[in-house]
Amino acid sequence: MKRAFACGALMLAAAAAQADQLDDILARGALRVATTGDYLPFSGKRADGGYQGLDIDMAEDLARSLGVKLEWVPTSWPNLMRDQAAGAFDIAMSGISISLERQKRALYSISYLNDGKTPIVRCENAARFQTLAQLNQPQTRLVVNPGGTNERFAKSRLKDANLTVFPDNTQIFQQIIAGKADAMVTDAVETRYQQKLHPELCALHPDQPFDFSQKAYLLPNDWRWKAWVDQWLAQRKQDGFFDEISAKWLGK
Known part of the structure; x- marks a missing residue:
């Protein structure tokens, strides 16, 4: 009996070890997307309380691609990394610049826009x-x-x-x-x-900014989930969907 219990415990522990962000999203049936709602053209709050922007449209497509519903997680720039550390979201999509300081604690998707x-x-x-x-x-x-x-x-x-x-x-x-x-x-x-x-x-001289940065999506430290998001984003950039959304919000 004790041996069976021990084997069962080991199997549960192994299953837990194999579980990851993507498995959690699919099991939950929902994608939790953090956004600030204060940074158009990427993320803005509408009068009706909903969101709009380039990254809002991309988040909706990401949820569709996963076959799950979309749940918004309001965040702010001062609280973004605290929310990430607390596991409050699966992905943050809000015109986020890649920062080496942030990257010490989280992952980013491949970049989708050069900026400065x-x-x-x-x-x-x-x-x-x-x-x-x-x-x-x-x-x-x-x-x-x-x-x-x-x-x-x-x-x-x-x-x-x-x-x-x-x-x-x-x-x-x-x-x-x-x-x-x-x-x-x-x-x-x-x-x-x-x-x-x-x-x-x-x-002033937006084509010649003072520095160089890139926009990407902020992710938990889960490489399989990052690989999935990267592939989704690469496909959307290749099939013209991202260009269509970019033209809508950025005019290019």
């Missing part, structure tokens, strides 16, 4: 803030959202600027429009999108 940091300002001030040296002055009122790569860039590369960390990323560009801030340095893709929404704002 560049300024956005009121158009009448475009000549004043072209370079890091021009921005990195005590009189420059720089605004940044908390918890992500924008804040890290500002604090490491623009230490002499008058920096304000503004908590609401959905309203941060209004600070520049209203003259309460001079500039924000953010991802070039976001500056292009925001200048389309707000003719008062100009994206």
Whole structure:
């Protein structure tokens, strides 16, 4: 009896050891996708409480490809890695930049977009803030959202600027429009999108950003799940689906 119990326990332990993120998703019948809802064109909150954006459309396709339902997990840039460590989601899709610091603790999918940091300002001030040296002055009122790569860039590369960390990323560009801030340095893709929404704002040299980064999807430390997501994304880039969604949200 004891031997049978011991064998059963070993079999359960072996099954548990073999279980992984993909197995969990399929058994659960649901894909938990974390998103911030404050970063268009990738993830924005609609008036009805739902989400919209490039990564929202991609998340819906990912769930369809798995044959499971989609469950949204609200997160924020300051809490993203804490939520990841707590196992709150299966994948985070929100225009996330690949960060070597984040990659110490999590995995990323293959990248789907090249990007970099560049300024956005009121158009009448475009000549004043072209370079890091021009921005990195005590009189420059720089605004940044908390918890992500924008804040890290500002604090490491623009230490002499008058920096304000503004908590609401959905309203941060209004600070520049209203003259309460001079500039924000953010991802070039976001500056292009925001200048389309707000003719008062100009994206400065978005084709020649200050640095290089890539967008990808943030994943738990599970290599089989990463391989599945990578293959799905590679197929969507090859079959034209990603280009179609990209054209819808990025205009290219």
